[in-house]
Amino acid sequence: MTQSERMTQLLDLLKKQGSWSIADLAAHFAVSEETVRRDVRQLEGDGRALKVHGGVRLPDTQLEGPYRLRMREQAEAKQAIARAAAGLISDGMTVLLDSGSTSFYVARALAPLRRLTIITNNLAIANEMVGRADHRVFFAGGEVNNDYRATFDAGAIAYTRSFVPDVAILSMGAIEAARAFLDFEPAEAAYKRAVLDRMRRVVVVADAVKFGRPASVHVADFAEVHDLMTDAAPPADIAAAAQRGGTRVHVVSKGRDDG
Known part of the structure; x- marks a missing residue:
């Protein structure tokens, strides 16, 4: 059986049962x-399935559709950037991961x-x-934005700070x-702006499509990143x-930091 055939059957199983454990699928x-x-x-990268602890399920498209769509955009570049960003992090560190799709790939x-x-x-x-490799996970609670699967309000800001x-x-x-x-998104930008001064090191992860792209809400100057x-x-x-602002640019190729 080819991988394509296996994944098609896997999706059929999920449609019938809703969720499966990794172990049961392997068997x-x-x-x-x-x-x-x-x-x-x-399948998750394509937005067709959702990985959960020890298993997989179909995504709730009403809640996760926009977020999953953003994950599929420039996915290969985002994953390479994420691997390089993860190389800046060592065991035992305290790390803030924001609501962006590239940040999700960093988490992985x-x-x-x-x-x-x-x-x-x-x-x-x-x-x-959560539940992985002795990590402690702290979620900044508040009202959840359905499109971003994230919280941006005053409570989330205060908790993060x-x-x-x-x-x-x-x-x-x-x-x-x-x-x-x-x-x-103004609320997303306001959250990031409000927590910048608490960070010892600020790392922006962004694929090249973002260069020169028109956007309307300011988040940070180069001197802050x-x-x-x-x-x-x-x-x-x-x-x-x-360079003038002191931001070091890392150009990533095939998952390596070449900067």
Whole structure:
């Protein structure tokens, strides 16, 4: 049986039963659990399944559709950027992961690490990290934005500001030379802006599509961001502005930090 045939049958099983454990799927298909996990990762990247602790289920499209769509956009670049960003993090660190889709991929890339303290305002990231490798996971509660699967309100801000993370991983919607880091959703931008000064190191993860993209809400200046992880060299004006502001640009190729 090919992988494509197996994944088609896996989806049929989920449609009939709703959820399956990884172990039961491995037994059903007579393959290893790692093979099933690879299939599940691919299905999740396509928005067709949702990984949960020890298993997989169909996604709730009403709640997760917009977020899953963003995960599929530039997915290969985001995953490479995420692996490089994870290389900046060591066992035992305290890490803030925001609500961006690239930040979710960073959460996955942290799998080899131990004893992390994770703060997040994103439900999908909290679910991904909880119960894994001695990590402590703190969710910034508040009203959940359905499109972003995240909290942005005053309660979420106050809770997040009670921590002093070693590293903050922030996704961005756009990057310009004159206005630096921007986003589209005012509440999301306000959350990020409000917690910046608590972070020891701010790392922005953004694929090259974000360069020069028009956006309307300011999040941070280059002087407030230590590192920019991306998959292609930025335009000359953005590169110059980043250098003036002290932001180190890491250009990632095939999952490595080449910057």
